[in-house]
Amino acid sequence: MPEFGAAGLRAGMTGACLAVAVAAATAQERDGREYGLMVEGEGVEETYYTCTACHSEMIVVQQGKTREGWDKTLDWMIAEQGMPEPDPAERAKILDYLAANYNTDRPNFPRR
Amino acid sequence: MTSNRSTDELRRLLAEDPAAADLALFGRVSHADRRGFLRGAGLAAMSTAVGMAIPYHRNIPQGFIPAAMAQGDPLAGKLGLVLLSDRPVNAETPPELLDDDITPTDRHFIRNNGVPPEDMNPETWTLTIDGFVDTPLELSIADLRDQFEVVSLALTLECGGNGRAFFDPPASGNQWTWGAVGCAEWTGVRLREVLDKAGVQANVVYTGHHGADTHLSGDPGKEPISRGMPIGKAMTDNILIAFAMNGADLHPMNGAPLRLVVPGWPGSCSQKWLTRIELRDRVHDGEKMGGDSYRVPAHPVAPGTEVPEEEFEIIERMPVKSVITFPANGAAPVTETEVRGHAWSGDRTIEAVDISTDFGATWMAAEVDPPLNDGAWQNWRASVVFPMPGYYEVWARARDSEGVMQPFAIDWNPKGYLNNSMHRVGLQVA
Numbered sequence: 110m111p112e113f114g115a116a117g118l119r120a121g122m123t124g125a126c127l128a129v130a131v132a133a134a135t136a137q138e139r140d141g142r143e144y145g146l147m148v149e150g151e152g153v154e155e156t157y158y159t160c161t162a163c164h165s166e167m168i169v170v171q172q173g174k175t176r177e178g179w180d181k182t183l184d185w186m187i188a189e190q191g192m193p194e195p196d197p198a199e200r201a202k203i204l205d206y207l208a209a210n211y212n213t214d215r216p217n218f219p220r221r
Numbered sequence: 222m223t224s225n226r227s228t229d230e231l232r233r234l235l236a237e238d239p240a241a242a243d244l245a246l247f248g249r250v251s252h253a254d255r256r257g258f259l260r261g262a263g264l265a266a267m268s269t270a271v272g273m274a275i276p277y278h279r280n281i282p283q284g285f286i287p288a289a290m291a292q293g294d295p296l297a298g299k300l301g302l303v304l305l306s307d308r309p310v311n312a313e314t315p316p317e318l319l320d321d322d323i324t325p326t327d328r329h330f331i332r333n334n335g336v337p338p339e340d341m342n343p344e345t346w347t348l349t350i351d352g353f354v355d356t357p358l359e360l361s362i363a364d365l366r367d368q369f370e371v372v373s374l375a376l377t378l379e380c381g382g383n384g385r386a387f388f389d390p391p392a393s394g395n396q397w398t399w400g401a402v403g404c405a406e407w408t409g410v411r412l413r414e415v416l417d418k419a420g421v422q423a424n425v426v427y428t429g430h431h432g433a434d435t436h437l438s439g440d441p442g443k444e445p446i447s448r449g450m451p452i453g454k455a456m457t458d459n460i461l462i463a464f465a466m467n468g469a470d471l472h473p474m475n476g477a478p479l480r481l482v483v484p485g486w487p488g489s490c491s492q493k494w495l496t497r498i499e500l501r502d503r504v505h506d507g508e509k510m511g512g513d514s515y516r517v518p519a520h521p522v523a524p525g526t527e528v529p530e531e532e533f534e535i536i537e538r539m540p541v542k543s544v545i546t547f548p549a550n551g552a553a554p555v556t557e558t559e560v561r562g563h564a565w566s567g568d569r570t571i572e573a574v575d576i577s578t579d580f581g582a583t584w585m586a587a588e589v590d591p592p593l594n595d596g597a598w599q600n601w602r603a604s605v606v607f608p609m610p611g612y613y614e615v616w617a618r619a620r621d622s623e624g625v626m627q628p629f630a631i632d633w634n635p636k637g638y639l640n641n642s643m644h645r646v647g648l649q650v651a
Contacts, residue, residue: 163437165308173391182393191438213390 146170148217152206155199163192169207173215176208240283255283298472300327305395309333309437309445310474313383313400316644317549319563322600323375323593324403326467331474332380332401334509335445338433338494343464343478352429352499355420362464362479368418369410373468374459374484375597377404377565379539381487381515384631384640390525392637399544399644404563404598407482409463412498413456421452421500428455429505430481430492447507448489448515452500454537459484459596462495484596485567487515487536487638510535517634524633538567541627542641543574543601543619550646556610561602562644564589566621574601577616581629584618607650616645 139145144157145166160169163186174182183200186192195203210217244250249258257279275281295310296302302312312331319328343362351357360368380401382394395401428449436443454460461482464471471477476493483490489509509515516533518526543564548554564571570592575584587603607613620626627643 161308163439165306167304167306168309168311168395171305171396172393174393178393191436191440191443215391218396 146219148210150206150210152202155195156203156206159195159199159203163190167219170211170217170219172211173213173218174207174211175213176204178213179204179207179211251283252279256280295474296331298327299329299331299474302328302330303400305397309335310337311395313397314403315549316399316544316546316562316646318546319400319403319544320546320561323467324405326405326469326472326475329403329405329466329472329475330380330401332395332488333434333445333474333493334489335434335436337473338435340433341473341477341494343470346478346496348462348479348495349497350415350419350500351497352501353422353425354416354500355422356418358415358419360415365410365415365462365464369414371408371410372461373406373408373465374461374482374595375404375406375593376459376461376482376484377402377596377598378482378484378488378491379542379565381489381536381539381638382636384642385637387631387640387642388524388633388637392635394637401488402542402544402565404565405466406468407461407463408465408468409461409482411458412460412462412481413458415462416455416498416500419500421456424502425452425500427451427501427504429499429501429507430490430495431497431499431507432476432480432492432494433496434494444508446489446492446509447505448492448510449501449505449507450483450486450490451537454483454486459594485538485565485569487539489515504535513636515638516636517638521632522634526633526635528635536638538569539565540639540641541566541569541571541619541621541625543571543617543627544644545615545617545646548615548646548648551649552646553649553651556607556650558605558607559602560587560605560615560617561600562617563598563600564617564619565598566619566623566625569621569623571599571601571619572622572624573620574603575618575620576603576605577618578605578607578613580614581616587617607648610650613648613650614645615648616643618643 144153147153147157147166147170157166160166187194251257295307296304296312301318302314305311310331310333314328314330346362348360380397383397383401385392385394386396386398429447430449431447434445436445463482464479466472466475471480479495480493481491481495513533515536517536518528518532519534522528543562545562547561548558560576564574571589574587574589576587577584587601589601590599592599618627627641629643631640631642
C-alpha cells in the first residue's frame, strides 16, 4: 500500500507539491530541545531568546521569508509591537540565521 | 487532586479565599507572613504538581498558582486540534474532525492575537456601548439576558487566513491549512437590538470592538487586536453578542465569558473577551485595521508582488468555500462510499456543491441541505461509486447564490487571506 500523508495529498489545489503539512508540533517534540522547535545553527541562541521574549518560537518556524522579508518583520515588530531594538551585530546574526533556515523555500517547515 | 482542576477553577478558588483554597488544593498552610509552607504542609503536593522540587518555596505567597500550572495545556478542553502556536495560542481542526453538522466546542478552532485575560468571571463582566450613541450603556451579562431576547443560532466563523499554508511565495502569519473554520451553536443577544437601545446616531459609519486580552509585549497601553465593521453590517440580524456556545459557557480560548459572533466575515471581526463596542463616525483605526492586516489588494496581483499600502482594502465577507469531512484524506474506503462535508459563503447561501472523483474531468451534484439559520454553513453529501480499486481524489466545489464558484487556484495576496480554492482528499479505494 502506498504511503499516504505525503506531499500532494495534504497540499491545496495550487502548490500541490509544496508539501506543507501542518505545524503539528507537540509538546513531546519540543521537550528536551534547548531552542524548542528552532533548528540548531549559528545564531539560534540569539534568535530564540529575542523572539520568545514576546511570542512562541512556533510562530517563527512556520514562516518562510527572504532576509529582506525578515528584516521588514523586525522593523514592524520594533516600530509597532513593542520589541526592543537589538544592537546591529545581534540583528545581523538573527537575520542570517532566519534567512538560512526559514527562507521562502521552507527548508525547515514543521513536519513537511 | 489539583491535576483534575482547570486553571480557571484554580484561579476562582484562590481568588475567593486564598488560605482556604491553598488548604483545599494543596493541603497547604502558610506561615504567619502568608508565605511559604508551615511545617511543609502542602509543599509535597505543589512539588508534585509542578513535577520537581521548589528550592525557594519559603518565598511563595499564599494563594499562588505556580506558572507551570497556570500556563497549563493550551488545548485543554479541545480534542484533536493541531497546535500552530502556543503564545499566542492558535490551533486548527483537521478537516475529518469537522464532520459534525454543528461543530462541538472541543473541535472549534482557536485564533488568539494576544494573551487571554486572567479574569473571565461572567458575574462581574461588563460590556460598554459608547461613541456616537444617544445613551451610552454599561451592561452585565445578566443585563443582556434580562433586557434583550436570548437567541441561539448556528453561525460559521472562519479565520481570514484559513488556507494560508498553501500560498507560494509563503505569506506571513499562522500557516492555517483547512481547519480555521467552524459552525457552533452560539447563544446570546442580537447586536442590533443592543445598538438600537443605545440609539445609533446618524453620523455613525463603523463599529470599533475592544476585548480584555492583553498584548504579547506586556505593554498595557497596547491592544492585541481591535477591529470593527460597517454599521450596516453591524445591524444584521444574525450577529450575536454571545455568552454561550453549544449550550454551555464559552470556552476560555473562544472568548469566555462574552464575545461577538459575526458570521461570514473574517473571524477577527468577532472580538473575543468583549468589553466595549464604540460607534464611530469614521472607519475604525484599531490594532490590525490598517497596513496589510485583514486587507487585500484592491486588484489581482501576481504571486510575490510588493503592493503599496494605499492599494489595499479591508476584507469584508468571506468567499464561497467547502470542506470535505468524510472520508478523511488517505482513507481506504470500499468502492461505494458516502462523501460529505460543509459549504458556506459569507452573507450568501450555497446553491450547489459538485463532486469530482476523476481529477475534475466530470462532476456530479451533491445533495445540499438548507442552512439551519441565516449565517450557518450548509451540510452536503453524495454517494460515490468508484469503478475499480485504485487511487482516487475527491474534489468538492461549491457554488453560491450569486453564481460564484470556488476557484482551482489561489488568488495570491501578500498576507495570505481568502484562500477558497477547492479542497480535495486522496483515497486508496480497496
